[in-house]
Amino acid sequence: MKSGRKTRHLASFLAFYEGTPVGSVSVQLHLLPYPQVLKASISKPGYVWSVWVEQEFRGLGVATKLMSKAAAYLKSRGCTGIVLHSSKAGEALYRSLGFEPAHEMRMTFGTDDLNAANISSERGT
Template identity: 40%
Template sequence: MPIVELTSDDALLVENYGLHWLEMGIGTDDTRADWRAEAHRFLVDARKHAGLASFMAKVDGEPVGTACCHILPRAFPAFRKGDAARIGYVWGVYVRPEHRGIGVGAMLVSACMSHLKVSGCGRVLLHAGERSASLYGRMGFMPTEEYSAAL
């Protein structure tokens, strides 16, 4: 199953990004009216300023999944010997339901991780839903103690 880097098909990325959130239970009442335009803007900006790369999996020539990754600005200066100079972030991992459970998601995330490593990242982060947490655990990701608060 080929994994190819996408350089311009933002429509597919945006479509899959929306499906991802809808499948996680975010209803249309809680969805921004301009989310598609915001996603397009984000992709353009992240390509220009954060080394965004996106990947697509194909089966029989048809797209069945996508994933994105980019380099995060450091939240604080590196201090410890093991602190990574650059940190990557994987997001927007989406595999069509009929193609789940056969390794498509793992191949997409691996493509992102390889891209980030070549880009000089020493660590990669992602946020995982319940459905995909076991996949990420098998790939070496570990839960972290992150806290957040709405402002």
């Protein structure tokens, strides 16, 4: 945790109602899956994860306030933008805050996936 806070600016923010936590969000510098070739002043994305609000507190602005804190924190750490992966339920909130959808594709490997995709290690592909 200490290392993450130092090297990745890891932080979490909590929302409370009458002493009880009702929401949270966590942030860090985004771990890119490829080498960073641009200067941090041009591209230094932050990453938001684990946005959560108790069911009975949803729609009351809790997530908006948490996201505002998260964005301000990342900006104060020199981030030039924010990346997050949204659930369907969160899309409207994030769009209202200025986020735009980005295209991502995934593949999950199973035991028959390689055969089904006609990929053969014997052919060298």
